Amino acid sequence: MASIIKRGRSWRAMIVRKGQRTSATFDTRAEAEEWAVRAEASILSGVSVKAVTPMAGNQTVVDLFRRYADEVSPLRRGERWEQIRLAAFCRSSRFAVPLSLFSAVDMAAWRDDRLCEVAASTINRDLNLMSAVFTHAIKEWRAPLQSNPVSDIKRPRNPKCRTRRVSQKERDAIADYLGWDAASTPVTSREWVAFAFFLALETAMRKGELLSLTWGDTHLQRNYVHLSSTKNGEERDVPLSSAAKALFLLACPGQSTRHVIPITSGYLDTTFRRATRALGIKDLHFHDARREAATQLSKRLSNVLELSAVTGHKSLDLLKVYYRPDPSDLASKLG
Known part of the structure; x- marks a missing residue:
């Protein structure tokens, strides 16, 4: 005892x-x-x-961020992103303050500094991470904080939801630029980036879900893949259209532990961004493929419950963010 x-x-x-x-x-x-x-x-x-071991009152917020990055982030999905963001927070003098003295006033000052540098959506993502850190520290490490300082400040308003769609012309141009003919097995890393983009357009899977897939997760005879870990923390089975199944077959199924798409998230981001910049394609993100896929799938899955089962959205409001139909398509249905 x-x-x-x-x-x-x-x-x-x-x-x-x-x-x-x-x-x-x-x-x-x-x-x-x-x-x-x-x-x-x-x-x-x-x-x-x-x-x-509890956090001491004379330890700073920087110490807290570093401890979280070392002990908690490695246990979470998105470890790399969290550790990069936490390292960036540690470079701010706003957090070189003892935990016992840190308050919502300091938190608000950091928010105002960042508003001069980045968009509100970026700040809110950072605040979500910081809130998780402070909550964990209060509950698990007995950090000497009266409350979660993120909860005590006003968050900046996020911009309007993106509505960007992906055209067939853009899809073909990106594949051509990256050297993939969309009909043969990808060989180079650049070709795998194009393959990942095409697969996202057919399945509505997120980038992280695509890159985490192994051949053991694929069940091509039954036309679906199993995602054991997703952004919302729940498992999901993604049904495959004939076009999506054909893409998987192009990738040449291998050992169950082998990744379907053998590239890293960082490489995919950089290569895709360079491709769109070189082609003069403006305001296109890899994640926009998810919106395009959800919109196209909605034409074949009119039941919203079926569509959400494919995309993994837990609420209608979230699903609506990704459903962006062409007004002329809706008009044709009205007759």
């Missing part, structure tokens, strides 16, 4: 379990006992002492 000792006006909890030793100081005995019970349980389950 933990040892709880009163030291002046505070209470110190000390734990020795499985050859590991840690301690922490609290304002009340109840807080010390609560932490000790949780910490002991975590250590006995295999968690390291470092992961259960």
